[in-house]
Amino acid sequence: MESYRNDIEASPTTSPSEQVLTPCEKKSPVSEFLNDLSPIMPSRARASLYKQRLYETSFTSNSSLFNSPHLNIHQRPINLNFLQSDEIGASSSNGCYQDDFMIKHSEYHTQHDEQYGACFNASEVTIGKTSDNANDGVVEISDDERLDKMLDISSKNIREHVASDEFMEHVGQGLDSKLTFLGGNQAMSMQLPYNILPLNHYPLISPIVGVADCVGSDHHGACVPSHILPLSHDTLIPLAGRVGDHVDSDHHGVCVPKNMEDSQIVSCFHQIGIPCQQFGDKVDQLSKSKDSSKRKRDRKTSPDETEACKHCNCRRSRCLKLYCECFAAGIYCEDCCACENCVNKPDYEDIVLDIRHQIELRNPLAFAPPIVNPSNDSPNVTGDENLMNTPSARHKRGCKCKRSKCLKKYCECYRAKVGCSDGCHCENCDNSFGKKSESMIQRVEKQQNQSHEMLNTTQVMSDSTLVGITNPVSSIWENLADNNHLTISTHPYSRDMRDCQNVSQVESEKGTSFHCYSSALSPKQPCQSKEIDDIYEIMADGFPDYLMETSNPINTVNSGSSLGLYNGE
DNA sequence: GAGTTTGAAACT
């Protein structure tokens, strides 16, 4: 890798615009910076994806596993924009520099690298579609490569390439606030251009500095795009959330301190060169409507509405935190909600997506369905409550109830109608769906008793025939499977077959093979003997004799254990 | 409907 000093000293040619324009001819540095902000794509076009995401069952990104809106790489090119050289010098005496300051990204050694590497001048690196036109200042790659690049440009890479020793020779103060460059014969400071970072690595640098400096200060280059909105700092709000639909599309990603008055926002925009007439009246209207709107906090009244709308009532979270039921559920707030200053709307999709992404970075399972079924190790992504209606269904985190005894909806387990598990940290658990201390066997037995009752009822109803007990039997096996973390196939056309992905098609079609996999194990690993023993014990105790006869599937399964469980080998 | 309680989420 070439020395960055060499790059600087060599002072490679800047962009054409840099060459042509004198410093005085340039636009406002900040306005140019804002123009360089990552373009916010029209949100409505992608709005449907957000809700659609709820029902997806395939995952395309590790970092966006559940109920997360797509990061639509096809529509959202990754722009790695950098402050222009005159903006770099914004805090210096003359604000203009002739030198170029180039950061190379070794992961990005394309034929364009020399020319379009991450350069602190007017150049920008855009990962877009393939183009042969190298003169447009854009390095473009295919969609597939785009995603790879997005993942490659990680914080690790940033640290490696930006904070390398070589680079740090030219960088005085590290990454946290300002970078000092030794360019030419002048030292200069610059506010780090946060948007050089890929979307999923904001935590590298606190953007709060930039924003704080931005508004109404001399460091007017620091209004930041929405996608670096620091989730952990409540001092910022997306401007879009304040000015709503009236924000110009070019700027609607800008964030401002949340305690900033609307008039100040307008003033700020004046300062940084954005025409603000478009905001004036709108801001006024916004304030008036805010005052006049009476907060409605009635909760949902009908079950149908429960499905259609979460009816959140968020006041302070702007529906951008997991406090918000809608946001947490991966849906936009709707008219039926009574939230205030809501940003969880299609209009602000980019903000929503980015915030969600940040949350997922912190907790990849944040948007996972709260209830999981250990029997197949899969979250209830389908939303099929029946799939979770098993003794083993449990809350992914577990609750921490102390006073409610897990008997009220304060308890997430109870609210989800699942029993507490050992993963819960609740006290005095009395969850009617299953107490924390209740052993798995006890739950199986409870379910088994219920099944027995069903069997008896069925037997009475059908008198002497076993026709009709298929489901209860199946239910028992399902319960056995659930409570032993097994995935069991009892019949090739049973519902369970859909979940039994580890069973070969050939074996599945036999219909009599008994496939037994521990979900926690690799597909080829057999069940642990204890699990089998548990099943055996339960069966020996509780199975009706007629179900143990040769006509039932148990005795027709392939040999693989004392029970004849097929262990997959 | 207002006020209180509760526990998750967020923050320090």
Next chain:
DNA sequence: CAGTTTCAAACTC
């Protein structure tokens, strides 16, 4: 990681 604060839902009156 533990303690504290914030938040919004659940609950009570």
